[in-house]
Amino acid sequence: MSHQLLRVMVVDDDFMIAKLHGKFIASQKGYQLVGTAHSFEEAITMMDMVEPDLLLVDVYLPDHSGIELLKRIRLQNRHSDVILITAAKELEIVEEGFRFGIIDYLIKPFDLTQLQTSLLKYAKFKSRLSSFNELDQGTVDDLKKLRLSESSAPLNQKGIDNRTLEKIRKCVINSSEPLSADQIAKLAGVSLSTTRTYLAYMVEEQVLIEEQQYGTVGRPLRIYRIAN
Numbered sequence: 001m002s003h004q005l006l007r008v009m010v011v012d013d014d015f016m017i018a019k020l021h022g023k024f025i026a027s028q029k030g031y032q033l034v035g036t037a038h039s040f041e042e043a044i045t046m047m048d049m050v051e052p053d054l055l056l057v058d059v060y061l062p063d064h065s066g067i068e069l070l071k072r073i074r075l076q077n078r079h080s081d082v083i084l085i086t087a088a089k090e091l092e093i094v095e096e097g098f099r100f101g102i103i104d105y106l107i108k109p110f111d112l113t114q115l116q117t118s119l120l121k122y123a124k125f126k127s128r129l130s131s132f133n134e135l136d137q138g139t140v141d142d143l144k145k146l147r148l149s150e151s152s153a154p155l156n157q158k159g160i161d162n163r164t165l166e167k168i169r170k171c172v173i174n175s176s177e178p179l180s181a182d183q184i185a186k187l188a189g190v191s192l193s194t195t196r197t198y199l200a201y202m203v204e205e206q207v208l209i210e211e212q213q214y215g216t217v218g219r220p221l222r223i224y225r226i227a228n
Helices: 015-026 040-050 066-075 091-099 112-131 137-145 162-173 181-188 192-204
Strands: 006-011 031-037 054-058 081-086 104-107 208-213 221-226
Touching (some): 006 040, 006 112, 066 091, 162 192, 162 221, 192 208, 192 221
Parallel strands (some): 081 104
Antiparallel strands (some): 208 221
């Protein structure tokens, strides 16, 4: 494997972005761009022809999601690895990607240096993997370290994405008055369920204070402010 070019296919509905990423991948030592697809169906058809080692896949495609493409690849037992690209900074998408075996993920907007880091680590991973006749625990631990690049958002011990955490925290900090979970979710551009998870975590860590706001009808509204 170390003497063969790694074959990459780019899957992105944005023609300009796909062209940019494809051109960059083709310029990297040890890599060959073998195709560019702009939809789920086009990607499936093209994979049969080009048999890529690696796919760079955007989550948002016009016909099906990148996650659905990842699922199809696994169900069909195709021997292709996937780097997932998403603009949705939500833990659920990343978790689902990991469950289906992505090699790495990149959060938009990212620069080409971050993509290069992922490609370098993947090349090293494939080279190391093909160089061993037998595996021991030390070798496996070494390979595991190459599965994710430094470009990935760090998750703490409770599965909290630190970038999303900071984004939600800043929404509360920048507000002159306490906010509800619904208001924070809209400001942060994060789903309400994810926002509630992060708010509960920050209340537990005493970063935020949760209060009850009573109206004239219905249940009291939970609002959040930064702890002093």
